[in-house]
Amino acid sequence: MISSPLMTVMVDAARKAARGLKRDFGEVENLQVSRKGPGDFVSAADRKAEEVVRDALLKARPGYGMILEEGGTIEGTDKSHTWHVDPLDGTTNFLHGIPHFAVSIGLEREGQIVAGVIYDPIKDELFVAERGKGAYLNNRRLRVAARTDMTDAVAGYGTPYLGKGSHQVLLRELGAVMAVAGGTRRIGSAALDLASVACGRLDVYWERDLKTWDMAAGIIMVREAGGFVTSADGASEPLAARSIACGNEVLHRELVAILRKANA
Numbered sequence: 001m002i003s004s005p006l007m008t009v010m011v012d013a014a015r016k017a018a019r020g021l022k023r024d025f026g027e028v029e030n031l032q033v034s035r036k037g038p039g040d041f042v043s044a045a046d047r048k049a050e051e052v053v054r055d056a057l058l059k060a061r062p063g064y065g066m067i068l069e070e071g072g073t074i075e076g077t078d079k080s081h082t083w084h085v086d087p088l089d090g091t092t093n094f095l096h097g098i099p100h101f102a103v104s105i106g107l108e109r110e111g112q113i114v115a116g117v118i119y120d121p122i123k124d125e126l127f128v129a130e131r132g133k134g135a136y137l138n139n140r141r142l143r144v145a146a147r148t149d150m151t152d153a154v155a156g157y158g159t160p161y162l163g164k165g166s167h168q169v170l171l172r173e174l175g176a177v178m179a180v181a182g183g184t185r186r187i188g189s190a191a192l193d194l195a196s197v198a199c200g201r202l203d204v205y206w207e208r209d210l211k212t213w214d215m216a217a218g219i220i221m222v223r224e225a226g227g228f229v230t231s232a233d234g235a236s237e238p239l240a241a242r243s244i245a246c247g248n249e250v251l252h253r254e255l256v257a258i259l260r261k262a263n264a
């Protein structure tokens with residue numbers, strides 16, 4: 001486990017927000033049968049969780065800037081630090097009563113992600129990583145999976161929301177990956193997909209049209225677990241490119257080559 005003051009701040013904020021989310025998730029199951037559905041209730045739960053994270057981080061590090069999914073950007077006086085916060089990653093899962101979602105908090109310092117926390121309150125799984133200090137799931141040090149044969153690999157991916165991103169591109173890429181990978185999964189939380197690569201459950205993962213708060217914490221998680229992370233085209237940093245591809249060195253290289261070929 002990492003016991004730095006920074007980690008304590010991030011973990012406390014994530015756990016606090018997650019407590020409310022877990023409570024609200026219980027209620028969502030009851031609302032499925034109502035005509036109106038749980039949409040408004042979930043939006044309120046999402047906003048509440050974000051306020052909890054925002055207030056905790058602002059209290060602990062008043063000068064840092066913040067990029068929040070719901071609340072936009074808060075300019076900090078300390079220009080070298082920015083939080084990237086997704087209070088509820090996996091909203092569609094949450095809305096439909098599928099127990100797979102997380103709070104995700106990443107810290108950017110001078111353009112680099114240096115710390116990340118991803119907390120899944122349903123499984124009580126806390127993923128943490130800090131630059132140079134490793135990545136952990138609860139108290140276990142993480143390593144990406146060692147498989148080097150794509151035919152044994154399980155590949156995670158993301159599907160763009162209707163009206164956002166290109167389904168055509170995804171179908172091309174997915175077809176190409178399905179033709180060579182052992183299995184494919186669309187699990188529905190980018191943060192947990194990245195955490196899953198960090199802990200070796202998924203061998204590779206790629207997705208396009210992501211936002212910085214979806215990826216920030218997960219990027220450092222995979223890197224500190226010994227994995228390789230780039231944009232989906234393999235050439236740049238994911239945060240700037242808004243897309244991601246990751247895995248161990250061998251399978252990351254192969255994944256990027258497959259995606260390139262699919263789009264050629």
Ligand code: IPD
Nearest residue numbers: 088089090091158159188189190
């Ligand atoms: C979404 C999830 C999903 C990914 C989407 C994201 P949200 O975040 O991470 O897995 O495919 O692109 O927008 O909306 O649940 O916070």
Ligand code: CA
Nearest residue numbers: 086089090214
């Ligand atoms: Ca998200």
Ligand code: CA
Nearest residue numbers: 069086088089
């Ligand atoms: Ca979200």
